[in-house]
Amino acid sequence: MRSPDLVLLHPPSIMDFRKRAVLLGPVSDLIPSTPVFEMYPIGFTTIASLLESKGFQVRIANIANKMLASERFDPERFVKSLDPALFGIDLHWLPHVQGSLELAKMVKKHHPETPIVMGGFSASYYHEEILKNHAEIDFVMRGDSTELPMEMLMDRLTSGRPLDAVPNLSWRSGEKLNINPLTNVPDDLDDVEVDYGLMVRKVFRYMDLDGHLPYKNWKSNPMSIALGVRGCTHNCVNCQGSCDSFARNFGRDKPAYRSPEKLAEDVAKAEEYLKGATFVVGDIRQAGRSYATKFLSELKQRKVKNEVVLELFTPADKEFAQEVARSTERFSVQMSPETHDEAVRKAQGKPYTNVGVEKSAEFFLDAGCNRFDLFYMIGLPKQTADSVADTVRYTEKLYEKFKGKRLYPFISPLAPFLDPGGNAFEYPEKHGFKVRARTLEDHLKLADKPSWKHVLNYETSWMTRDEIVDSTYTAGLGLNEIKRKMGLITEDVASGTRERIEAAMSLSSRIDSMVADGGPTEKDLESLKAETAHLSESTVCAKEELDWSESSYVASFPRIAWSLFRGR
Ligand code: B12
Ligand code: SF4
Incomplete structure (x- = not known):
């Protein structure tokens, strides 16, 4: 199977939460996630949809959920086994600060030559500090709409062309910090697709259900x-x-x-x-x-x-x-x-x-x-x-x-x-x-x-x-x-x-x-x-x-099977 061009990784809020004792508290009682905030940004799916439509292969790996799903899952071994042209890590919600930065270090340790892009609201807010103090992160993609700039970044990276024209991108060249203008701020969302069919196909392509699930209890709710x-x-x-x-x-x-x-x-x-x-x-x-x-x-x-x-x-x-x-x-x-x-x-x-x-x-x-x-x-x-x-x-x-x-x-x-x-x-x-x-x-x-x-x-x-x-x-x-x-x-x-x-x-x-x-x-x-x-x-x-409904994902099986059969 062809290696994905881009792997989007979602960290737990604290990378070593399985070992570390922290009373995280009732910080997530009212959202679907557990306190390690395993839900990945919905933007992972919209970035994936656009890039896949342009011929790039994108894998989503919810590291947080995989760690919750199985004690035996070793994030380091998993990261080591990947081989994309670019890794993306979200720092959308600030509670992931430790998890996102630790995951970036882990990725860089095993893939010193592969660039890492960080994105999301918090990464956008702290883009300069991230690039100044965290050498393992090569790029920060700023703003609330990064689908198009991500396509341009992938395009430049795979063709070796310069990065100056990629909107919303902050990047390092040597010691120099470059901040491209934040100009990709579309007026409407008509080109932004959340494609559940694509997500279903990805689960089968990579034989990885837990890595695509948005949160731990998704199967029951x-x-x-x-x-x-x-x-x-x-x-x-x-x-x-x-x-x-x-x-x-x-x-x-x-x-x-x-x-x-x-x-x-x-x-x-x-x-x-x-x-x-x-x-x-x-x-x-x-x-x-x-x-x-x-x-x-x-x-x-x-x-x-x-x-x-x-x-x-x-x-x-x-x-x-x-x-x-x-x-x-x-x-x-x-x-x-x-x-x-x-x-x-x-x-x-x-x-x-x-x-x-x-x-x-x-x-x-x-x-x-x-x-x-x-x-x-x-x-x-x-x-x-x-x-x-x-x-x-x-x-x-x-x-x-x-x-x-x-x-x-x-x-x-x-x-x-x-x-x-x-x-x-x-x-x-x-x-x-x-x-x-x-x-x-x-x-x-x-x-x-x-x-x-x-x-x-x-x-x-x-x-x-x-x-x-x-x-x-x-x-x-x-x-x-x-x-x-x-x-x-x-x-x-x-x-x-x-x-x-x-x-x-x-x-x-x-x-x-x-x-x-x-x-x-x-x-x-x-x-x-x-x-x-x-x-x-x-x-x-x-x-x-x-919980909103009495459904479970078992109830969705016939629909998923039918969608695959139709090839959508
Ligand atoms: C919908 C929403 C949710 C949904 C989650 C939907 C989801 N999976 O994305 C729910 C209700 C579950 C939720 C939960 C939480 N949320 Co909320 N949420 C929102 C809300 C209302 C809209 C977000 C939105 O429009 N997203 C769409 C766009 C903007 O983002 P996106 O498509 O996911 O991602 C794009 C870009 O951000 C960027 N991007 C994001 N990640 C990455 C990664 C890479 C590599 C790249 C390149 C780009 C990139 O590119 C994407 C595509 O263009 C905002 C408030 C607002 N008005 O914005 C708060 C907001 C984002 N949430 C916030 C918070 C704090 C939380 C919680 C931590 C709250 C809590 N304590 O429970 C949890 C965390 C959940 C978790 N991770 O498990 C804060 C974030 C502040 C911060 N910087 O930390 C916000 C700003 C407001 C608020 N106070 O509620 N949230
Ligand atoms: S400013 Fe908007 S997104 Fe933020 S809490 Fe108020 S209504 Fe919700």
């Missing part, structure tokens, strides 16, 4: 993504994906949308391969109400049976809820009011009311929504520990108000990092944040700390790191108790969650004492290993509470 937008019209203060941040960091002064027809087609195509939920990224009303209506009518025509998960960035009216219901067979909605406190929410950049949130939930649930998820957060501007406790009390009222309906409130900390590039990170004093790490190197040092409290890169003027951690666990206990009282979870589940939270709290303070005494020592860490691994997952809630 499969999900696909439809990418409707790059950029955002909103300005949540802590977000690197905000409107201001996109302009400052990724050269984007307005969002790029996929046409409503193509987006609806993406949702329909995902269904050809997969029985499960499709998550549509971004509020479909961002591009205007007529865009949303067009998308929904296109979806209706396609008679999509899979569950469609939509996001609301602001409250919605009854008419919209009913339109969604008329256009889909099965749908869910997610909204992130962040807090019950309207003054805190406003400071966070979301100036809407609780009445608006509750009305939206009512409209969608009455229209037949499968579930309406509400996400609350700890670590916001103007938010105190008392305010977090009040949010928990508020969720009890919500549960009572929506009794018997499928409304699910969740709460989690802003962790482990305040996003570099977001308004709060860039202007911390203005927004009441104290940032403990500014450079990539600072974050690399934090990633080495033994518990998530010590990893946090921020505090606020209203909450210390201790308070953020305590409030998180206390809120977890509070929500658990509410759910138990209301009969939403069994006594067994409730006591299991309570025990886990209490054990995590106790372990967190034991680690604090070790740190205060100058530790923890290697021996301490060794003895903590089993506990830290057990107590970093499903702490503030059980992950299954977030």
